Amino acid sequence: MIHRRTRNYIRRISRDDPELKNRFLHVIGPRDALEVPVSDELIVCDVCNRKIETSMVNVLIIDRMPWGIICEECRLKHHPNLRIIEEYKIWRRGKEGGE
Numbered sequence: 001m002i003h004r005r006t007r008n009y010i011r012r013i014s015r016d017d018p019e020l021k022n023r024f025l026h027v028i029g030p031r032d033a034l035e036v037p038v039s040d041e042l043i044v045c046d047v048c049n050r051k052i053e054t055s056m057v058n059v060l061i062i063d064r065m066p067w068g069i070i071c072e073e074c075r076l077k078h079h080p081n082l083r084i085i086e087e088y089k090i091w092r093r094g095k096e097g098g099e
Contacts (some may be wrong), residue, residue: 007063015054020043047074048074063091067097
């Protein structure tokens with residue numbers, strides 16, 4: 001459990017976490033919007049747009065809300081003092097492992 005005073009932190013999750021599956025890129029134009037499916041294997045940093053290939057992924061939480069995914073380099077550059085909360089659940093093909 002995260003202390004209730006902790007508002008900003010890094011949540012480190014497995015790249016196989018269901019939250020990172022079945023994602024869409026939302027493109028909004030002046031007249032219409034478009035949803036483009038994103039491959040489950042493709043994870044990029046929301047700061048520098050580098051591809052993230054590590055087994056664990058950093059989710060930046062600001063004011064207790066997910067802001068985006070950041071690579072380790074951007075975490076060290078922009079948020080080196082934020083607490084890291086590790087999530088050790090292992091997700092496999094739609095099944096929750098270890099429970």
